[in-house]
Every structure is written in C-alpha cells, then in structure tokens.
Amino acid sequence: MVQNNNSSSSSDGGGEVVISLDCSSLPRVYPIGVAAYMGQLISRKTKLLEEYQKLLCKYPHFSSKQQKRMKIKTNLTQQNEECQERVNEMNQLNSNLTQQNKECQESVNETNQLNSNLKETNGKLRSILRSIKSNKINCNMTTLTCSRCMKGWTEHDSRCFFLSGDTKKWLDARSYCINKGGDLAVVLNEEDQMFLTKLIVKNYKSKEKFNGSWIGLHDMQRERTFRWINGNNLAKYINETGEETDYWVNGQPDNNTPGWSPEGSDCVVLVFELNESTDRPIKNWDDIACRGQRNYMCESKAFIVE
Template sequence: MADLENIQLNPRVNGEERPRFSWKAISIGIWMVTICGVAAVLWSNITTQQRLTAQLQNMAKTTKQLQMKNDQLKQLLNSTHQNVTLLEGEAGQLELLVNNFTLLSAETTQLSLLLEDTLQEKAQLQVTNDELNAFLNATLESCELVELENRNLNLLQNRSMQIITLASAEIQQLHLQLNNEQQTSAQLEAENRHQRSILFSSRLSFLWTFCNNESLQCSRCMPGWVEHASRCFLLSEEAEKWESARRYCMDMGGDLATVWDEEDQAFLTNMTYQFAQQHPQGFHSAWIGLHDLVKEGLYLWVSGHTVDRDVIYWKHREPNNAIPSWDMDEAGQDCVAIVPPAHIGAEDWLNSWDDIICAGERHYICETMALSLS
C-alpha cells in the first residue's frame, strides 16, 4: 500500500512517468477476488443444499418407517381388543369349568376305577394274546405239515392213477380169462349132461345092478365116490401137481372140488381127516378147485366164481403166498389144498384152507354131479 500510495502521489520516478495499465491489473484482481468469493459462496450453498436434500430423504425414509410402525401398532391394538374380548369369553368358560370341576372330580374317581379294571383286562388280554400267538405258531406248523401231506397225497394220487391204469388192463385180461373159464365150464356141463344121458340110456340098464333090490336104494355116484348134496366126491390115492390133478378129475367127468357152504366145508374137511387117519404116512393135504393163478390175491373157483365172503375157511395166517427155497421160478403159492385138522369138532377145525405152490404134489378131491334118477 505504501508503494501504491507512492506510485499514486509520485507519478514520476527518476524524472520518468509510470505506465497506466497498473490500474487495470488492480481492477482485474479485485474482480477475480469477487468472483472467487461468489464462487465460494455458491459452492457452499450447493454443498449445504445437497446436505439438506440428503437429510430430507433420510427424514422421508424415517417418516415411512414410523408410518409402518404406526400401522403395525394399530393392528396390534385391534388384535389386543379381540384378545381382550376372547379373554372375557374364556373367563366365562373358566367359571363354567370351575362349576364343573366338582363333577370332574367324581368322574375322575370313576375313571380311576375303570382304569384299574382296564389294566386287569389288559393283563388278561395279554395272557390271551400269548396263548393265541402260541396257537398261531402251532397252526402255522400244522399248515406246513398239511402242505407236506398234500404234496405226498398228490404223489400218491399220481401213483394210484398209474396203478388204476394197470389194474384196468389186468381187469380186461381177467374178463377174457373168466370168459374162457366160463366157456370151459359150459363145455364141461354139456359133456356131463351128455354123459348122464348116455348113462341112463336103455343100453346102460346094467347100472341098476348097483341098486339094492330089497330097499331099492341106489347110489348115484360111481364106485369109490361119496355122495354129498347131489354131488359125488373122490379123494385120490395118489399125489399129483394141481394142474395134473385137475386134468384127472376132468377125465373122470368132473373137476376139482368146490365149497359152496359150511356143509360142503365140513364134509370135505372130515373126508381129509378120515383119509389121514387111514393113511398116517405120506399124506399132507388134498387139492381143491380154488386158486389165484389169474391175479395174485384174487381167488377163483375152477367154475370161474369168486369166493363168497361168508364161505371163507383159511387156516391161521393163511394165505401167505410163501415161496419155498426150492422154487427157482418164485411162482408163489397160487393153489389151495385142505389140510386135515388134528381133531374133528375142535375150535376152528373148519379153517383148513392153505395156499400151496401149484408145482407141489398133493392128493386131490374130485367132484362131479350125482346121477339123476328122475
């Protein structure tokens, strides 16, 4: 400033005049200072305005949050009013519950008694349950056994079907053989009738010489034969195989003896007993016309008839189809003979049948029809 005053007061220095542009520079400087100040004020205002704007935004956010909290408080207040109303209703209910408490105490006592009974019933049910479980296990085991038996029965059924098929074939064969036997019997019957017709012809009148002229009693059987039930029987003196014995009987116009009732059995058994008493040495039994040659166990008479179930006289433990050691063919015992009892009239003395191998030699009993004199 001193220099400026010096310049303004002393326009001339050292006899020279100073330049005039120094005032302009000063004016410019003043303007620059003024502009800077205005700019500083503006910048300060802008900064202050921005800060105020930010504070306004924060206040707006805070206001919104307060508004939301206010709404929540209103909702909570409404809920509180509702809860108060519910609590008033529950208070009334509590009064009712208090009034019913006495009743509940009595019911509780009854329930306690019922609980004890229930526990006892539960224990009993547990025992029953254990028993049922044991029964169920036993039933399951039984089911397994039944299943096993069912499989075995299926196998047995299949085998039975096979046996039935084989039996059907055997039955057909038996029918054929039975028809053959019946045809043979019919032929024998025809031959017997023919022989009887010849016997009673006028050319054979000499047979009447066998009659007693005084008593007029005549034997209807050939000499050596014994009459019984309109039939004649002969017990051979010699022993033969069953087939040979039958052939000899047929050659004499008859066949091996048959048993049709108890009287026949008693007569033939007594005949063998008397013969055994007369021939104590070398006599074992006598063939009759019974066999199971067609099928093992199916016994037929030589006439083709089966054995009547009421006329069966097997010895004890017979028939047994035993095979002797000397039977190399193992044919078995397929022919029947009468074995004389030890005593006539003893217990079971009529049970005298015995199955014997057909190839064995035995005496035999032949049978033929007695001659008719009418």
Template sequence: MYSKSHAGSCLHCACPAFVALCLILLGAVAVLTVLYISHDLKLKERLELQDQLSKNQTEHGQHDLSRNSADSRRNCFQRELSCPKKWEYHGGKCYFFSENRLNWTRSRDHCISIGGHLAIKSIEEQEFMGRLVQSKMMTDNDRFWIGLTDEQVETQWLWVDNTPLDEMIRHWLEKEPDNWTVILINPTGEDCASMGKGYPTDSDNWHDENCATLHKSVCESISPNNG
C-alpha cells in the same frame, strides 16, 4: 274095706268104658287095614303101569332102530343109484377122493377126465368134506387139492368155474394164504389151495401151496339123478 256092693258098682262102670276102648281099637285096626290094602293096591297098579311104560318104550325103541336101519339101507341104496362106484353122495352132488398124488394142474385134468372137476366148496360142504378128508388121511401131511387158485391174479382167488371165492366161506389156516416165496426153494410162490391138517386137531383147513406139489385131490360132479 270096700263092700261087695261098692266093688260091683265100680266093675259095672268100668265095663262100658273098656268095651268102648276095644271098639275104638278095633275100628283103628280096621281103618289101618283098609289103608294098607288100598296103598298096596295102588303100589301094585303103579308098578304095573311102570312095567307097561317100560315095555312100550322098549318096543318103541326097537321100532325106531328098525326104522333107522331101514332108512340107512334105503339111503345107501339111493347113494349107490345117485353116484358112480367109489364116489360119495352129498346134497345132490358126488365126490371122489382120489389117491393119485399129482400136481394141481394134473389133478384138475384128472377130475375132468372122470366126469367132474376139482371140488368147489360151499358152507354146507365144508363140514362134510372136512369129515371125509379126515377119514381118508393116512398121515398128518396128507392133503387134498381143491378147485381154488389165484394163479391168474395174485390174491384174487377163483374156483375152477371162475367164481370168485366167497368171503363167508373162507377156511384158511391161520396166517394163510401167505404166498410163501423163497428163491431156489419156492420161487413161484403158492397159488393153489389144498385141504388138510394144519394142526393135529384140525383136518379141514385150507392151505395155499406151490401148484407143483404132489397131493391127492377131491373131485366133484352133479349127481346123475339131479342132472
């Protein structure tokens, strides 16, 4: 049996240790509380920053849309000023996609009568005209005469302004030009160039065809603002 004095001595020794443990636990709780509050504040700041960035991006996007819309209206207005009605503006030139189905010679003369000539293509114009031709084709067989022919000398392709065809911008359909000639069907061969589909996925191929074939056409002229 322990004496009362011995028990009191043990209790006296345990109290400081218990107090120290409590203080340590309280300190730990305080530290964790501070860390939690600090983390919570940083999280709130981060969320507020993200919200602000999102708002700025939205306002910036709306500003860009507004600016693009204004640019689009201005470009449309400029095109209206640059080309006659129903003509398409591109790169300082105007293009008219005629729905009249005529042979190559009459198509050439028609373009001249409305102030232009059958289209002369450059590298820059190929993509533009291909896209427009595709949008205006009613069927896969729709084609448009362009200002290219080898009527004078076979295989020597010339534009209507007598400029030789540049090898860099040839865009013939595969195996074209072939000057397909059959007696009683196509005796004069194929000396004029058209533009249109050769296969379902292509709309900007060139074809050599009999010049008497009836096709739509693409006329071209210099924009009045660039003249």
C-alpha cells in the same frame, strides 16, 4: 098170491110159501108146498129110472156095448200100467248101465295110469341098468341099494365127491377130474366145508398119511385174488350164527415161495386138521405151489335117473 113166468115167492094170510117155476121140459106146475114139490121130483126120478130099465131090456145090445167099452177101457188101463212098469224097468236098467259104464271107464283110466307108471318105472330101471353097466352109478346087489355116484365117490348135496389115494400136480389133478366128468371140488357153503373135512379124516385117519388135497381154488391170474374153477371169486362165508368167516389156516394165505417153485403158492389144498370137540367147520385151507404132488378132491353132479 103172485105168479109169473119167472121164479117168485109170496105168503098168503095163512103164512104158506109158494114157488112158481118156468121149466120147458116139465109141464106147468102151479104153486104148491115145497115138500109136495120135492115129492113130485122124486116120483119123476123113479119113473125115469123105470123107463131107463125098460129101454135097457128093450135094447140089450146097448148095455152089452157099454160093458165091452168098459172092459176095453179097463184092459187099456191095465196095459198102460204094465207099459209104464216096463218103461220104469228100462230106465232103471239104463241108469244101472250108465253107472257100470262110468265104473268101467274109471277102471280103464286106472289101468292106463298103472300102465303109464309101469312104463316110466321100466324106463328108469333100464336107464339104471345101462348106467350100472357103464359104471355111472354104484349098486350093492346084496342090499339092492344104489348110489347116484360112481364107485369110490361119495354123494353130498346132489353132488359126488372123490378123494384120491394117489398124488398129482394141481393141473394134472384137474385134468383127471375133468376126464371123470367133473372138476376139482368147490366149497359153496359151511356144509360143504364140514363134509370135505370129515371125508379127509374118514379116509386118512392121521396127517402122517395125508399130503393135503387139492381143491378148485387158485390165484394164478392175480395174486391174492382167489378164484374158483367155476369162475366165481372167493367170497366170505356165513357161519351158523350169521357171521362172516373163512376157512384159512391161521397166517394163510401167505404166498410162500419155495426154491423149486419161484412162481409162488397159487393153488389151495385142504390140510389135515382134526378137532373132535366140535362139529363146527375147521380152518384147514393153505396156499402152496401148484407144482407140488398132492392128493386131490374131485366133484361131479350126482347121476339123475331119467
């Protein structure tokens, strides 16, 4: 058998294991059986508990203070939980307020946009009313519809056209159109040619009642060099099949010179031609003397509401 101040184990001839411990808080323990040693530890624990109970009885205030501290701790824990609940409620309220503020701002923005739209619409309506009073546009008060053209004018391709019921010389007709805010009509494309032709047929029905209509085309500056009143030279048109075409009556222009107009035929009219079998543009241009009395076709830009 071996023993020292440190812990060790050995076996004697009978096979028994012994343990030796060096513990400063316990009296010296000589090597004994493990079961016996555990019993001693349990016995000491029991004695310590008994001594602790005696101390509590001897010093009851210690237990009371401890209980108070435990109660205070419990109260603080509960108060912390209640405070956290209030914080959570406040956070939820703040979140709700933020959402409400966002929705309120959206409503304000929508209201501002509506006000802006109403202001713009009111401005347009006032502009329309002023235009109606000044006869710039024509409105039907029964159907509550308005044209962007003056009364008696017809809208086409953001332009307004007027076919006269009276006759004038070419220069006088042009002066009349300019005084109305426009000029003699210009044919820009195939659609214009078809529109003007149909406008003539609609208004006059037959050639017996129509003297031809001046348009803004002439060759006063140089013979057979036709120029529009907007300064552009006459060019070939492209039809719906992509081919070049023009709208002269067969054999025209011929610069025929009547006896009463020795300067020749320098101004162009649309004559009455009707072909009900097709909607294709009709060749109805003719050059005649500018001093002749003819109907006339004015053109202006369609009124724009600001």
